[in-house]
Amino acid sequence: MRSKSDGYTPSRRGRLLAAGLAALLFVVLDRVTKLLVQAHLSPRPFSGDSFEAPLIPGIVRLYYVENRGAAFSLGEGSGWLFVLVALFVTVAAVVYLRRAPLVSRIEAIGLGMVVGGGIGNAIDRICFGYVVDFLATEFIDFPVFNVADIGITCGVVIAFLGFMFLSPANALEGDDAGAKAAGGSKDDNRGGGL
Template sequence: MPILLLAAGIVLLDQSSKIYVLSRMLPGDSIPIISGIFHITLVLNPGAAFGLFEHQRIFFIAVAALMLGAVAYYVPRIPTGMMLLRWGTGLMAGGAAGNVIDRIRTGYVVDFFDFRIWPVFNIADIAIVTGVACIIFTLLKSGQEKDDSLDK
């Protein structure tokens, strides 16, 4: 259940931040927070990271649905002691759900964090990247532990 609460919290935070930005800005508007370094810039992204696969709404919704289905299947099978894997899964699922809500509702994802050296992103993107990093770290660590036990 905590994984579901984490995912729901990410969706709530993500969607409320997007609603707030949309209510105060127009697409292309940019507010400097730290001039030249960090801005809040409203971008309506019809693609994936870096603008890849623009206007492939059905594809992105299908991928998110498959991923969320896989999460629903595997979460009960994750051992309770593997907390980082559980947290990573919750973060990834919450982020994917937050972005797919945008795609279903409007056909694009609302992005607004702009560091000027990286594509504009949102809270859901942060959750996805952090979640995937936690999952990869856990899998690599557990693979290393298995390798170490074979050496003994």
């Protein structure tokens, strides 16, 4: 039996809790930062000008944008489609976390980040019809983004790395190979006792 320290969540409740906390963290961070940006950087009435300011000089500046597309301004004009995609991703992540036999904590956290980012941007689309973006890179020409976009992008990478390097299939294959090398089957190595 796997221990809690080997990177696997011991129960479905544990993996759902890890994912849920990651999702909640990104929803809260996203909402708080967007509220601050809307209060201080949104266009001034009748001028249409956005306020911009360096956040980390030479690296990132604050710049208000109303994004009517998906992450990084892709797919403009399809806002409700992206709300449905966020709902689908949330349901798919919950189903996967409930049904998979083994899931790494990193994978669960990554999926939670994706869900939290999707929910954060979906809230904007439902409430305003657009997503508030406000982080612009200065060292490279890159679309303006927000905390939810960071959650989605980094969450996909983290979940993928968790799946690839802490894959339940690899772990089970490793257990089978270790049991065969020891001269028995995986079931033979469960230990004695009834």
